[in-house]
Amino acid sequence: MTALVDAPATSVLDDAQAQLSAAIEVLGYDQSMHRMLAVPRREVTVSVPLRKDDGSVEVYVGHRVQHNFSRGPAKGGLRYSPDVTLDEVRALAMWMTWKCALLDVPYGGAKGGIRIDPREHSAAELERVTRRYTSEISPLIGPERDIPAPDIGTDERTMAWMMDTYSVQQGHTVLGVTTGKPVGLGGSLGRATATSRGVVHVALAALTDRGIAPAGATAAVQGFGKVGRYAARFLAEAGLRVLAVSDQYGAVASPTGLDVVALEKHVDETGSVVGFAGGDVLPGDALLELDVDLLVPAAVEGVLHAGNAARVKAKVIVEGANGPTTPEADEILRSAGVLVAPDILANAGGVVVSYFEWVQANQAFWWSADEVEARLATRMDQAWQHVNAHARRLGVPLRSAATALAVERVAQAHQQRGLYP
Numbered sequence: 001m002t003a004l005v006d007a008p009a010t011s012v013l014d015d016a017q018a019q020l021s022a023a024i025e026v027l028g029y030d031q032s033m034h035r036m037l038a039v040p041r042r043e044v045t046v047s048v049p050l051r052k053d054d055g056s057v058e059v060y061v062g063h064r065v066q067h068n069f070s071r072g073p074a075k076g077g078l079r080y081s082p083d084v085t086l087d088e089v090r091a092l093a094m095w096m097t098w099k100c101a102l103l104d105v106p107y108g109g110a111k112g113g114i115r116i117d118p119r120e121h122s123a124a125e126l127e128r129v130t131r132r133y134t135s136e137i138s139p140l141i142g143p144e145r146d147i148p149a150p151d152i153g154t155d156e157r158t159m160a161w162m163m164d165t166y167s168v169q170q171g172h173t174v175l176g177v178t179t180g181k182p183v184g185l186g187g188s189l190g191r192a193t194a195t196s197r198g199v200v201h202v203a204l205a206a207l208t209d210r211g212i213a214p215a216g217a218t219a220a221v222q223g224f225g226k227v228g229r230y231a232a233r234f235l236a237e238a239g240l241r242v243l244a245v246s247d248q249y250g251a252v253a254s255p256t257g258l259d260v261v262a263l264e265k266h267v268d269e270t271g272s273v274v275g276f277a278g279g280d281v282l283p284g285d286a287l288l289e290l291d292v293d294l295l296v297p298a299a300v301e302g303v304l305h306a307g308n309a310a311r312v313k314a315k316v317i318v319e320g321a322n323g324p325t326t327p328e329a330d331e332i333l334r335s336a337g338v339l340v341a342p343d344i345l346a347n348a349g350g351v352v353v354s355y356f357e358w359v360q361a362n363q364a365f366w367w368s369a370d371e372v373e374a375r376l377a378t379r380m381d382q383a384w385q386h387v388n389a390h391a392r393r394l395g396v397p398l399r400s401a402a403t404a405l406a407v408e409r410v411a412q413a414h415q416q417r418g419l420y421p
Contacts, residue, residue: 102405107355180192216241263278305329352376
């Protein structure tokens with residue numbers, strides 16, 4: 001049986017808090033506002049018992065953190081990973097608050113997670129885990145309270161199970177309780193690739209800003225899951241040469257550029273990029289240090305750190321993952337003249353289209369794929385221009401500008417609402 005204790009804390013929450021502290025200083029807010037924004041409004045830890053297919057019982061740990069409600073209901077993904085910790089979920093919920101505010105989406109931030117390895121369980125076991133977890137947190141979620149979405153280790157099927165479980169408890173179908181659902185159950189066209197499309201919109205704008213023509217530019221993508229796979233595809237379609245990609249099992253590279261379509265087919269057949277005949281084996285984390293125009297870290301947190309940042313040769317980094325760059329690495333990269341497009345801007349396409357899905361579900365009126373992608377492009381382009389202009393005006397990196405803009409919007413909402421009682 002799994003012990004109901006937290007794993008050792010990582011630095012990810014420290015990173016999120018450091019970014020908030022820097023924004024507070026730039027904005028000149030007092031310590032009371034800092035404390036109000038630093039502490040989650042609500043968090044819950046639950047035990048999630050699972051009756052396995054063989055009849056044995058395991059107990060897992062689940063979390064849901066709602067960081068802020070000042071601008072609207074909480075919104076954030078649910079991840080299944082053996083590395084989930086409460087501090088990680090707290091950090092991710094805070095970043096979701098800033099991301100929603102920066103893209104002017106009327107949500108606050110939330111995040112959830114269960115410390116479980118989904119690769120070790122059958123579909124039936126994952127369904128039982130999902131339904132039990134949903135039951136445990138159901139008093140806290142809802143289309144006007146907190147709307148979960150897919151993240152690492154979860155997908156549209158997971159969201160369908162959550163929606164159904166919540167709906168059964170309510171006695172009627174509530175499509176808006178989750179986003180990222182199958183299209184046949186109220187999901188939005190374009191949702192599955194939205195985060196990747198947003199990453200590529202920002203990447204193309206960032207390259208152009210640095211005077212690098214996207215056509216013929218080179219790129220490396222760390223991660224070939226929900227975000228990295230489609231980011232690699234869309235970058236190739238935009239004319240970039242994707243020289244290397246990686247997943248949790250290994251990496252492949254080609255000096256002339258990978259055939260991304262063929263690579264996708266190989267991954268569908270084998271489950272990994274490893275063994276792809278159209279590329280050479282790339283050892284360890286060497287992908288992060290390749291001499292490319294664009295690097296897209298689209299895997300997990302903290303992959304760019306003090307130990308490797310000085311060896312990064314990319315001219316532009318666009319964060320597909322949440323928190324892939326530590327504050328120490330940020331400073332090293334800034335000193336080296338590397339342009340870093342931060343996660344709360346670059347990977348916000350997912351929450352934007354989640355918002356579109358929520359709107360469609362509440363109206364029971366569905367948009368075409370072209371409408372969704374056009375609205376997403378407009379939001380991402382406007383956000384890039386706003387953040388880039390703010391960074392130039394203040395003479396600060398994009399991350400500092402983006403975080404300050406987002407924190408200011410949340411603080412203003414809090415001040416306008418007032419403090420109860």
